[in-house]
Amino acid sequence: MGSSTDDTVAAEETVAADWRTLEPMELTPILSASLDAFYETGFHGTSVREIARRVGVTVPALYYHHENKEGLLIALLELSTSDVLWRSHAADTDGGADPVQRLSNVIEAIVLRMTMRARLAALEGEARYLSPENRQRYRAVRKGIEQIVRQIVEEGTESGAFDVEDSAETTRALLGMCQSIPRWYHAEGTLSPPEVAKKYVKIALKMVGASPRT
Amino acid sequence: MGSSTDDTVAAEETVAADWRTLEPMELTPILSASLDAFYETGFHGTSVREIARRVGVTVPALYYHHENKEGLLIALLELSTSDVLWRSHAADTDGGADPVQRLSNVIEAIVLRMTMRARLAALEGEARYLSPENRQRYRAVRKGIEQIVRQIVEEGTESGAFDVEDSAETTRALLGMCQSIPRWYHAEGTLSPPEVAKKYVKIALKMVGASPRT
DNA sequence: CCGGGCATAGCGATCGATAGGTTGGATACG
DNA sequence: CGTATCCAACCTATCGATCGCTATGCCCGG
Numbered sequence A, B: 001m002g003s004s005t006d007d008t009v010a011a012e013e014t015v016a017a018d019w020r021t022l023e024p025m026e027l028t029p030i031l032s033a034s035l036d037a038f039y040e041t042g043f044h045g046t047s048v049r050e051i052a053r054r055v056g057v058t059v060p061a062l063y064y065h066h067e068n069k070e071g072l073l074i075a076l077l078e079l080s081t082s083d084v085l086w087r088s089h090a091a092d093t094d095g096g097a098d099p100v101q102r103l104s105n106v107i108e109a110i111v112l113r114m115t116m117r118a119r120l121a122a123l124e125g126e127a128r129y130l131s132p133e134n135r136q137r138y139r140a141v142r143k144g145i146e147q148i149v150r151q152i153v154e155e156g157t158e159s160g161a162f163d164v165e166d167s168a169e170t171t172r173a174l175l176g177m178c179q180s181i182p183r184w185y186h187a188e189g190t191l192s193p194p195e196v197a198k199k200y201v202k203i204a205l206k207m208v209g210a211s212p213r214t
Numbered sequence C: 001c002c003g004g005g006c007a008t009a010g011c012g013a014t015c016g017a018t019a020g021g022t023t024g025g026a027t028a029c030g
Numbered sequence D: 001c002g003t004a005t006c007c008a009a010c011c012t013a014t015c016g017a018t019c020g021c022t023a024t025g026c027c028c029g030g
Helices: A008-020 A029-041 A048-055 A059-065 A069-093 A099-116 A118-129 A132-158 A167-179 A193-207 B010-020 B029-041 B048-055 B059-065 B069-093 B099-116 B118-129 B132-158 B167-179 B193-207
Strands: none
Touching: A008 A069, A008 A099, A029 A048, A029 A059, A029 A069, A029 A118, A048 A059, A069 A099, A069 A118, A069 A132, A099 A118, A099 A132, A099 A167, A099 A193, A118 A132, A132 A167, A167 A193, A167 B167, A167 B193, A193 B167, A193 B193, B010 B069, B010 B099, B029 B048, B029 B059, B029 B069, B029 B118, B048 B059, B069 B099, B069 B118, B069 B132, B099 B118, B099 B132, B099 B167, B099 B193, B118 B132, B132 B167, B167 B193
């Protein structure tokens, strides 16, 4: 996990800020090729032979490391969902008690992930092709993120920091806005991920009726 | 096309209000079964035999009415996109010159379609599996809707009715919020389509910094 | 010499698509 | 009125290709 030297003091500071740093996720060659293929042609549109061809191996090599084709998608979704769930929670608690800061942090964390891990984030649309039990686990993660955002929206509304009529609907609108980012965002675009995140934080604050601190 | 009797006067009035009325779209048995199958298991996850089985015919019957499997998806997307494009444009012009009313109308039209034609609207995510030339036509439609919304946002910002920093980004956020509705909306839910539309119109007006008329 | 990490070869099933025959109803003709 | 013709709308049967997956064997580093 972490280095064994000088941890006591720097640990909190590091962990607290960690949710902003998204280095390119390191994947095994097999998972990297699977991600590319699934992103381009979808789960059912991708054959295991195509994945093996991209990796430069034969088909049985895939089955040595993963149970079956669905196992490849599960492994990718596992990494993806645990990453976004951890980051959202860290961003939330990092915002202290101020709903404005908490929502700003969570939206920033989500948008940063949607832009810097766009291909991985777009994969979540393929989760509905999983077997029922695996799909269940994935939907639990989605509900977790929704609950984080909804709690902030509700608490902010009760404290008067926000002006929201329907917190559940506003939460879905916030997440829907963010989840659609991978559909149009390209890394070659003019806006960098932090710039996109800043814009969406401001939009999100408007959606909940909180004036940005200008 | 239309009946030749009594058209001159009633036409305008009918057309102007038509974009709010969404009767269940009548599809051929083949397209109806294709829509169900594509919605449940995706384009690549659906076999032509499965579609034929749902219709109650054999496979060649499908190929008699449509060129190939992709032709089934094209026919559905054609109906879907032409419908939403027409409704959005009608809702826009029906709002007169007031940006608030125009945006309210367009968002209402889009949300009404997303809820009442949820399965058809969700199909648009499968458009990326089309061949390049067909995908091109579809993306043109999407750009058309985006341009309608963006124009309203820009004009509203220039006239002072809206308070928007980045109209392009706000437009994408508005559409992304709406396009994600089919992912969670079920017809069995507690909210009716007009109720959902009302809520999203209010949220949209907040996003562009226009205070709702209370 | 042994087992992790593959490749060779091929299994049965299913894929999208098609050639060619059948049918039933509308229309034209005597 | 009877019947000949025709075409839309299918069905039967089957094509070659590809699918997910695996039994078996080799090879090389420890």
